Amino acid sequence: MRKADCIFCKIANGEIPSSTIYEDDEFRVILDLGPASRGHALILPKEHFKDVCELDEATAARILPLGAKIGTAMKKSLGCAGFNLVQNNGEAAGQTVFHFHMHVIPRYEGGPSIASWKTGSATPEELQETAEKIQNAL
Ligand code: 5GP
Numbered sequence: 001m002r003k004a005d006c007i008f009c010k011i012a013n014g015e016i017p018s019s020t021i022y023e024d025d026e027f028r029v030i031l032d033l034g035p036a037s038r039g040h041a042l043i044l045p046k047e048h049f050k051d052v053c054e055l056d057e058a059t060a061a062r063i064l065p066l067g068a069k070i071g072t073a074m075k076k077s078l079g080c081a082g083f084n085l086v087q088n089n090g091e092a093a094g095q096t097v098f099h100f101h102m103h104v105i106p107r108y109e110g111g112p113s114i115a116s117w118k119t120g121s122a123t124p125e126e127l128q129e130t131a132e133k134i135q136n137a138l
Pocket residue numbers: 007011018030031032033034035042087088094095096097098
């Protein structure tokens with residue numbers, strides 16, 4: 001299903017033009033308007049899913065292979081040394097457009113740090129307690 005007021009539904013289904021690098025029946029892959037690096041792309045399902053929790057299994061199963069295919073093409077065509085697959089869920093996680101999308105971000109030698117966090121610390125007891133909490137909610 002598509003959502004009437006969703007910009008990524010409109011872009012994915014071709015109602016709003018975009019720099020498209022790949023399209024099939026289920027997905028459109030476009031260049032991000034505010035690229036973190038040259039070639040930064042977004043994998044958009046044509047159906048509306050708010051975030052990863054709403055994806056059906058068949059759609060979800062296609063996304064990582066598609067990310068690998070796009071990333072491989074970026075390495076060949078743009079000369080990046082690697083790429084990040086990044087996917088934000090919820091405002092607290094940095095999601096700003098609430099239609100599922102996977103970022104494919106080319107990483108160049110000597111380029112800026114893009115997806116990183118400061119390493120923290122936890123005792124074995126804290127790790128165990130946290131692991132049990134999550135396990136019990138599965
Ligand atoms: P999020 O923060 O939700 O994970 O990522 C949203 C991304 O969508 C951002 O990187 C932003 O630059 C990009 N974006 C937002 N609106 C548009 C648009 O209209 N067209 C394109 N191509 N990218 C967009």
